[in-house]
Amino acid sequence: FEEPRVIDLWDLAQSANLTEKELQALREELKHFEAKIEKHNHYQKQLEIAHEKLRHAESVGDGERVSRSREKHALLEGRTKELGYTVKKHLQDLSSRISRARHNEL
16 A cells, blocks of 8 residues: 555555454455546646646636636546545545454454
8 A cells, every 4th residue: 555544554454353354355445546636636636737728718718718628627636626525535434443453453
């Protein structure tokens, strides 16, 4: 894993009271989660680029270009927020499941 949040979750999971099969399933889920985080990061970068293009189009004053840029920016902004919410909820779910497994061993 490369994403710090995923690495932390994996470290917690390894110290939890999980069977080898449960650990393997969690590892797969963490891989998917990491891909989702990477996708969110990609959308954030694309949103920044779209924002720059929008500002440029506004400064040039090209009405059609401004309209297209606003549309693209709005779509990216919506998708980025949606993905951010999904990542946040998934992180909370994984954290609580791992935490419950750790407390079950006490």
